[in-house]
Amino acid sequence: MVLQLENLSLRRGEKWILKDLNWQIEKGQNWILFGLNGAGKTSILNLLNAYYFPTKGKISVLGMEFGKQYLAERLRKQIGFVSSSLQQKFHQGDNAFEVVLSGAFASIGLYETPSDEMRKKAVTLLENLGCIDYANRNYETLSQGEKQRVLIARALMADPPLLILDEPTYGLDFIAREKLLESIEEIAKSPNAPTMIYVTHHVEEILPVFNKTLLLKEGQVFASGDTNELITSERLSQFFELPVSVIWNNDRPLLSKVHMVKK
Template sequence: MILELENVSLKRGGSWLLENVNWKVEKGQNWVLFGLNGSGKTSLLNLLNAFTFPTSGNMHVLGMEFGRTYLAEKLRIQIGYVSSSLQQKFNLHDNAFEVVLSGAFASIGLYETPTDEMRTRAAQLLHDLGCYAYANRRYETLSLGERQRVLIARALMADPPLLILDEPANGLDFLAREALLDSIERISSHHDAPTIIYVTHHIEEILPIFDKTLLLKEGKVFASGDTTDMISSPNLSDFFGIPVNVSWDHNRPYLSRVHITNG
């Protein structure tokens, strides 16, 4: 079991950000966490990374039980986490290779001397993610899409069993988004690939590799299960509260609104 949440709730400032969340992710599964802005996605990710702790309920992540183990640093080194909040934290003068190498030490910046083995792994990850051509370019010169792929390579440096991608395609144009999604698909094809949780509010980003989906709405689990069941016209019409149509093309879903005319 990668993670298991039982009736997990989170309260801050007198308001419930999450209520009675139940979620199980098994090794080998890849999940989409889908929800609109304000649905509680960030609060849930903060729990998974042990940035915050639940107000009530039971949580196990990578075999560690919240409340029973001092797990903050021990847990985070086992989770590859990529979010837009990381984009601005790196030294803009470091090159892409140095940014990736820093992932071996779970540090923002490279302050220790990497081993030859680490250097070899960083180079391989840059190659796998299509970043090798700009390995020596400074981070500040990279496009948003290039930075995202570098950060994913960094997240994989410690060979984590769990990779969480928080809105990784946010702000990317069509070509950059598809290049990023291709990279994610290549990662998942490796025999030692981590379990991936992909967080988004755009269903067209859902790749065939994501066989499971959790729909989060107003801090509660609206539904969870097989992606083909979750990302369907009837289910998403209920989820959004308006009639929508889901069409599938090459095992990718696309969403459109159903306009109802009178008469």
């Protein structure tokens, strides 16, 4: 079991951010975590990375149960995490190659001397993700799409059993988004691929490799299960509380609002 949440609740101050969550992820599954802004997605990610601890309930990630051992540093080294929020944390002057290498140590910045094997692996990842041409450029000068590709390469440096992609296409235009999604699909299909959680509020980003979905609404599980059973016109109309239409094309869903004709 990669992830297990049992009746998990999280309170910040007087407000319950998450309430009675139950979620299980088995090795080899790839999940969509779908919810609107403010639904609690970021709070779940902070829990998974041991930045938050549950107010009630149990959480186990990669076989490590929270509260029974000090696990924060060890856990984070086994989770590949990609988020645009990381982009501002790297030091000015770090180039793309150094950012990727830092993933071997789960650090922001490169403070330890990487081995030759680590350097070779970083080069391979940069090549596989189409980043090698700007490996020596300062990270801060890269485009949004280039930065996200570098962050994915960084996340894969330690061969993580779990890869979390937190809205990785944020700020990308259509072409850059589709190229990045192609790279994610290739990762999912590669030998010894990590289990993946893809966090989004855009239905059109759901790739065929993500065959499981959790719909999160107002801090609670609205529904979870097979993607093709949840990403439907009927279910999402209930979720959004307004009539929507979902059309599947080339194994990808497209969402639109249904305009009611006034009589």
